[in-house]
Amino acid sequence: MCLAIPMKILEIREDGTGLVEMDGARHEANLSLVADPKPGDYVIVHAGFAIEKLDEKQADEQLALFAELAGTFIQEPGN
Secondary structure (H helix, E strand, O other), rough: OOEEEEEEEEEEEOOOEEEEEEEOOOEEOOOOOOOOOOOOOOEEOOOOEEEEEEHHHHHHHHHHHHHHHHHHHOOOOOO
């Protein structure tokens, strides 16, 4: 299964890539598919490409859903 992850743009480089971050994890992403990216913008990243912009509220909601989903896979010791 592939997931697209909301990430914040930290830095934009001259070659059309940028440094993006989620929860302290930083990655390089190609920003060429997103119109007018700026540091501080939130984008959906899939397979190394930013594919869509979203606002901070949308990003927070999606990240909360990922955290909730991850919590369903964490089991208590002895279960």
